Amino acid sequence: MIKLSKIRWKNFLSYGNTFTEFDLMKYDTTLITGSNGAGKSTFLDAITFVLFGKSFRGVSISQLVNSVNEKECLVEIEFSIGRDDYMIRRGLKPKEFEIFKNDNIILQEATVRDYQKILEDQILKMSYKAFCQVVILGSSNYIPFMQLSASDRRSVVEDLLDINVFSVMNILLKGRLQSAKERIKDYGGKIEVLKDKIETKKSYIERIKKKSSDSVEDYKDEVQTNQNQIATLHEEIKTLQHKVESLFDTVKDKDDVPKRLLKMEGLEKQLTNKIKTIEKSVKFYEENDTCPSCKQDIEEHHKESMFNDKATERKEVEDGISDLTQNINNISERMTEINSILFDIDKIEFEIKENQIKINSSLQYINKMQKNIEEILNESNEVDSENNLLQQLIGEGIKITKDKKEHIEDAHYYEIASVLLKDSGIKSKIIRQYLPAMNRLINNYMKEMDFFCQFDLDENFNETIKSRHRDEFSYHSFSEGERLRIDLSLLLAWREVARLKNSVNCNLLILDEVFDSSLDSVGTEEFLNILQGMGNKANIFVISHKEGMTDKFDNHIEFEKNNNFSRMIRK
Numbered sequence: 001m002i003k004l005s006k007i008r009w010k011n012f013l014s015y016g017n018t019f020t021e022f023d024l025m026k027y028d029t030t031l032i033t034g035s036n037g038a039g040k041s042t043f044l045d046a047i048t049f050v051l052f053g054k055s056f057r058g059v060s061i062s063q064l065v066n067s068v069n070e071k072e073c074l075v076e077i078e079f080s081i082g083r084d085d086y087m088i089r090r091g092l093k094p095k096e097f098e099i100f101k102n103d104n105i106i107l108q109e110a111t112v113r114d115y116q117k118i119l120e121d122q123i124l125k126m127s128y129k130a131f132c133q134v135v136i137l138g139s140s141n142y143i144p145f146m147q148l149s150a151s152d153r154r155s156v157v158e159d160l161l162d163i164n165v166f167s168v169m170n171i172l173l174k175g176r177l178q179s180a181k182e183r184i185k186d187y188g189g190k191i192e193v194l195k196d197k198i199e200t201k202k203s204y205i206e207r208i209k210k211k212s213s214d215s216v217e218d219y220k221d222e223v224q225t226n227q228n229q230i231a232t233l234h235e236e237i238k239t240l241q242h243k244v245e246s247l248f249d250t251v252k253d254k255d256d257v258p259k260r261l262l263k264m265e266g267l268e269k270q271l272t273n274k275i276k277t278i279e280k281s282v283k284f285y286e287e288n289d290t291c292p293s294c295k296q297d298i299e300e301h302h303k304e305s306m307f308n309d310k311a312t313e314r315k316e317v318e319d320g321i322s323d324l325t326q327n328i329n330n331i332s333e334r335m336t337e338i339n340s341i342l343f344d345i346d347k348i349e350f351e352i353k354e355n356q357i358k359i360n361s362s363l364q365y366i367n368k369m370q371k372n373i374e375e376i377l378n379e380s381n382e383v384d385s386e387n388n389l390l391q392q393l394i395g396e397g398i399k400i401t402k403d404k405k406e407h408i409e410d411a412h413y414y415e416i417a418s419v420l421l422k423d424s425g426i427k428s429k430i431i432r433q434y435l436p437a438m439n440r441l442i443n444n445y446m447k448e449m450d451f452f453c454q455f456d457l458d459e460n461f462n463e464t465i466k467s468r469h470r471d472e473f474s475y476h477s478f479s480e481g482e483r484l485r486i487d488l489s490l491l492l493a494w495r496e497v498a499r500l501k502n503s504v505n506c507n508l509l510i511l512d513e514v515f516d517s518s519l520d521s522v523g524t525e526e527f528l529n530i531l532q533g534m535g536n537k538a539n540i541f542v543i544s545h546k547e548g549m550t551d552k553f554d555n556h557i558e559f560e561k562n563n564n565f566s567r568m569i570r571k
Contacts, residue, residue, distance in 0.1 A: 001499075002081055002124065002506045004539075009046045009075040011066040013059070014039045014566040024508060025539055027555035029531065032543045034559035039566025040543050044136060044512055050075040050090045052128040053097075053116055056136065065092050068564060086123065099123070126506075130159035134494045136510045137487060144487040145494070146463065146475040153461040161434060161497070163427050180411040187404035194397040199368050201390045206372045219373045226362040226369075233355045233362075240352050247345050251338045261331045268324045271317050278314045282307065432459050434497070441496050445489035449526045451482065455489070484514065488527060495538070509538040515546045528552050 008021040014037075022043065034040040044056040045064070055064060065073040074091040087100040099106045099119060106118075120127055126134075133145055133156045145153060285303050290296065439456050446455060453473070454466045465473040475486060495509065509531075515524050524546070531540055532552070542553070550556050558569045 002079055002126075004047075004077065004079045004506065004508050006078040007043075007046055007050070007076070009042075009050075011069045011071065011073040012046060012049075012075055013042050013064060013066065014561060014564070015042065015066065016565040017069055017072070020566075020568050027539070027553075029540045029553040030542070030555040030557060031550060031553040032541060032557050032559070033545065035561075036545075038559040038561045040559040041512060042566065043541070043543070044510060046075050047077065047508075047510075048128065048131070048136075050077045050088050051124065052120070052131070053090065054128065056132075061092065081123070088119070126159055127155070130156050131506070133491065134498050135506050135508050136512065137491050137514055144483070145490045146483075146486065150460060150462075156494070157431060157438075157461065158427065161430060163430055177411055177415065180407045183407045184404055184411065187400055187407065190400050191397060191404065194393060194400065198390065198393045198397060201386065201393060203368070203372055205386045205390060216373055219369050223366050223369050226366050230359050230362050233359050237352050237355050240348050240355075244345055244348050244352075247341055247348075251341050253334075254338050254342070257331055257335050257338060261328065261335065264324055264328045264331060268321060268328065271321045271324065274317050275314060275321075278310050278317070282310050428459060435459060438493060438497060441493035442489050445492045445530070446485060448530055449485045449488065450522065451485045451489075455486065488514070492530065507539050508541070510541045510543070512543045513545070515542065515544045515549070524549075 004024045006021060006023055008019045009015060010017055010019045032040050032043065041057065045059060048054055048056040049064060053061075055061070065071070071093045072091070073093055074089065074096065076087060076089045078085070078087050080086065085102055089096055089098045089100075091097075097115060099115070124131075129148070129152055132143075137144075145156065148156070285298065285306050289298055291298055435457060442455050442457075446453065452468060454464075456464045458464070463475050465475070465477075467473065475483060478486070491509075498506075515527075528549070531542075542549075556570075559566055560569060561567075
């Protein structure tokens, strides 16, 4: 857990040349008040600037320097992670960026950008987006989770679940895979060179050997052995080819299945739209007693007839959807089965290629042996030394061949691991495992705020919201106040997930003018009760204009502006 303890700033926005300091851990709850422009939200900009080098409210970096003093803008923050204490100092005019760990500076040997990456990836272990989703809920330039893009939603959840490491691993694996392939190619060249050297050496030894029938017979035996091996390999290849053919017979529908699935999904969508059309028609008769075209009254028996007809039609469409859903599930299962069989075929074909390589190697060897049979020489005085050299070459060849085989195996495992580490692999599996718990947390917090809807996120983080009557809504269907309840529920749920996973967990919870916007009195009271029930799980800061909340907080800080400079007044 990241425990932010103190923050101080000077010559930052509307603040002057004297440090303004916040003790972030002294109280469980703190209310921050002040008139518009007094500088109370500067607290947020200071935190995001010192940690991430950017303003929370979207103020440009150059505009963060106090416009009166125009220099020596500086923000410092202190925090701890486990047993380690950190301090970050970031400034403008002059530009500063320093990170201290246990009072020792972490050397800036890289660029500022790389230094920031070290801070986010190795120390904070959270991005700006993740920080905003679990620490801050604001009204200015804040993008709630449900308004983020699909990729940004996924990035936030991956930070929460601490599974971004798989993306890093995948990048590393790709590098290792490329390196392994290059080494395999290099080893292949070396093996070919060694093969030529070995064959040359063998030929020379045989030329200087005493010509004898025994030597000739030995070469013939080697030729026969390799021919036998070739015959065996041909039989193995034939067997493997039959197996491939049999497997292909089982997946003759591999091209047809995806088309069927696409067609079924299209039909399902059409039927879903049909239900919407039916509902629209029913709603028309429910809401109208007079025909808008002819201005005549619509008789009740006609309405009742239409309602019955539409109910029957809806039942038929829903039954069709149910049948389609079952068909889609069956086709999806068949696609999984086909992919598994195709994977087995690939492995067998790879084995066939390996056997063919062995056959080619044996054929080459046979050709060389047959030539050697014809070139046996009588010289023998250099045989021993040449044999030693030959054994050295063979030993080198065995070692290189072994190394090549190991790199081929490594490349194979890297390829398998890379598939698993893709977004559609292990990360999606982990997300699917945690989704039910996430949804339970979100719905529990919504219930605590008296918002009784069933809210569910799918693995692509698209929402499904159903009322008590099973009516479906989207996030944008709700009023501003209702959306705020959803945003608050998501914020609290993400914090709980972060706490349980010990990932992007932080002791701060900052609410910027949340109670001043669209949250009604009931919603305000319910959310205050939730905050009070958090106990010592967080140091909560609430920035607000709302009256009558002072007694709800342990601490009250007011900001005011005098002579164009902001200052903090402790209550």
